Amino acid sequence: MRAVIDNKRIPPLAGICTYEEACKPGFTVDQSVDLLKRFNYISKGLNQMLAAHLARVPEWEVKCAFGYHLWLDAEHSASIRKRVSEMREPPLGLDQVPDEKLRIWLDEAIRGDDTIELLVGFYRVIRAEIVNALNRYLDEMNRIAEHPTYRLLRGMLQDQEEMLAWGEQALAALVDSPEKEQHAEQWAQHLQAYLHETGGIFGDDTPEPSTPTPRSDGQKYEMDAAPRRDERFIDPYNTSARIDTYFWDENASPEERAYSLIYKRFREMDVPEWMGPILYKIEGKPWEFYTDLSRQLWDETRHAMLGEIGLYYGGVPFYKYPIPMGASMILNTDLSPTEAHLILWRIEQSLMPKQTGKQKEWEIAKDTGNPIAMLIQDYDWADEVLHAQIGRKWLVPDYGSLTATTEVADQAMRVWSEAAHKTETWSEQTEWWPLLMEELREKNGRT
The missing domain is CATH 1.20.1260.10 (Ferritin, core subunit, four-helix bundle)
Known part of the structure; x- marks a missing residue:
């Protein structure tokens, strides 16, 4: 018989467990x-x-x-x-x-x-x-x-x-x-x-030595980095739509400006695709490096999902029109993971200026009156500030200074730009953006 305790009917031990x-x-x-x-x-x-x-x-x-x-x-x-x-x-x-x-x-x-x-x-x-x-x-x-x-x-x-x-x-x-x-x-x-x-994760179960023929050869797994999309996605190398510029056009309709921003976020699935090899192939870093980049990868995935939600809000299935994936294809197959990381950081740095970067995108989204576009850009802006800090944290020390890192990153950008042209030939570049805008206007009762 253990002690009888008078706890004044108050749960003991901070409510974590009983005495027993x-x-x-x-x-x-x-x-x-x-x-x-x-x-x-x-x-x-x-x-x-x-x-x-x-x-x-x-x-x-x-x-x-x-x-x-x-x-x-x-x-x-x-x-x-x-x-x-x-x-x-x-x-x-x-x-x-x-x-x-x-x-x-x-x-x-x-x-x-x-x-x-x-x-x-x-x-x-x-x-x-x-x-x-x-x-x-x-x-x-x-x-x-x-x-x-x-x-x-x-x-x-x-x-x-x-x-x-x-x-x-x-x-x-x-x-x-x-x-x-x-x-x-x-x-x-x-x-x-x-x-x-x-013997299980605890390692104390009785082992059962009856393992089948292994697929592994004992070496580190060689990942297949070429990005893929399933049969729902059409013409994935079509870059005829100038998604990065439509929202800057003050003469464009609010719908077009809002949905070009939404589609720009939606297209960001190529970033997680090219960050996968960065996480997997770059070895020997402190675990904080992998944690930081995993957070960034998840944020970029969320951005693509928010774009998916934005199209749902407009009444259009997210896979109906082309989603360009040439960026991740080239970065994963023609450049090294380190070059891809430098390019990612350089892009993020370019998005920080107040008049041309993420704050301006948010202001444009706000002016369109589309609540989903504004929500997306609000959090996209916050995330990208963090991402620029992550890139600087892990890349600048490797190259000694911000100037030196920028120079190396700019060189990688030039290599990427030269290689990227080949994916444009993998599509007939049929114009599709006007069709998307027409469908969005029809679904939302506008002319």
């Missing part, structure tokens, strides 16, 4: 650090896997989710690193492989051949195992003794459950035949065999 729950032995500090390192390794791995495949997957909706989820994975890793640094151990060894069997498991998952296999691996297998492991940790831990870890993992669990739910819904949509169901199940069994070999 607080008497659990839980995990030692060393056990907690070891487990957190395993969670960190998988979060880091998922960030890299999604970055490696974002450009390649053709489905717009999957690109959007990958852009969001890789940022969450980066944030989870950053939070775990901070927590480990508080637990009598400096954040050393967090970029090392905590278990060779975990590495082999993730090395198989990144080699999914198509969108179904990628979703099966990243969601049905890996994230499902993370959810199980987080629930076990939260159930067995002492919530008072290591409450900062409890709070961290509880938030991670909510994110992982939401990501897993999205993955299962996406798979249900794509797996629409018995053949595809068999295909998905075979890949799930393949990866689960490697998971069983690891």
Whole structure:
């Protein structure tokens, strides 16, 4: 019989748990650090896997989710690193492989051949195992003794459950035949065999040494950086519409100015596509570099999604008219990830001047009277100020000064400009912008 406590009917222990729950032995500090390192390794791995495949997957909706989820994975890793640094151990060894069997498991998952296999691996297998492991940790831990870890993992669990739910819904949509169901199940069994070999995320399950023939050759996965779009998207190299200039024309209608800004944001999916190789191929940076760029990638994904919403608001399906993707194609196939990062920063720097940059775009959107265009530009302006700071933070120290960085970036811009002309020949450049504007006016009852 334990003590009887008079708490004056006030929930004790700050409402975190009961006295009986607080008497659990839980995990030692060393056990907690070891487990957190395993969670960190998988979060880091998922960030890299999604970055490696974002450009390649053709489905717009999957690109959007990958852009969001890789940022969450980066944030989870950053939070775990901070927590480990508080637990009598400096954040050393967090970029090392905590278990060779975990590495082999993730090395198989990144080699999914198509969108179904990628979703099966990243969601049905890996994230499902993370959810199980987080629930076990939260159930067995002492919530008072290591409450900062409890709070961290509880938030991670909510994110992982939401990501897993999205993955299962996406798979249900794509797996629409018995053949595809068999295909998905075979890949799930393949990866689960490697998971069983690891003993699970905790590493204490009885291993089942029956792994199938690996796809991995033991080397780092070579990503396919060429961007793709699915069959809904037409003429993706058509640049006949001068989207970057229509909103400057004071003689243009408010509708045209508003929707040229909306379409400009919508077109920004090419930025996450070209940031994927930056995240995946540039190695050896502090994790803060990957966290910052993952946030920027997610912001650019949001901008494209806001453009998608803007067209929905106007009554037009987002895939009906061309969305140029020549920028990401050239940057991913003809230039290095470092050159792509320099170009990205140089573009952002050019958008900072008050009279020609993001503030002016917001003012134009505000004057059009389109509430969605104004909302989009308001947050786009805020995001791009942050992005310019991120680029300066990580690039300028590499080149010694802002002037030197600008010179190198301008040279990369010239190389990109010269190479970009070839994608224009991949389209007949049929004019389409007037058709879009006519449809928008019809849908909104204007002439």
